Amino acid sequence: MQVKDMTVNELKVLIRETLEEVLEEFFSDPDEGEEVREEVKQQLLESKKRRQAGVRGIPAEEVYKKLGITHS
Incomplete structure (x- = not known):
């Protein structure tokens, strides 16, 4: 049709x-x-603990610089 x-x-x-x-x-x-690999689970748990403790990750500006990205 x-x-x-x-x-x-x-x-x-x-x-x-x-x-x-x-x-x-x-x-x-x-x-x-799919199952999450044990090492990935551990990395996520460690990241969560760091965030709860107030530890910040890599600043966006640093990531942009490392990747050669320009933004407005």
Whole structure:
């Protein structure tokens, strides 16, 4: 069936279904169902502890400089 042969409601349904598919692909988690490695868990826990203790990470300006990124 071609679009020119569709009713308005059929076209709306097609658009809605297409939009739902695209949004699901866009917002889906590619790592869903995967396990986090133990070393990554430990790194995240250590990072969380540092943040709770008030230790800040690398300032954004330093990251920009290291990566050679200019920003406004």
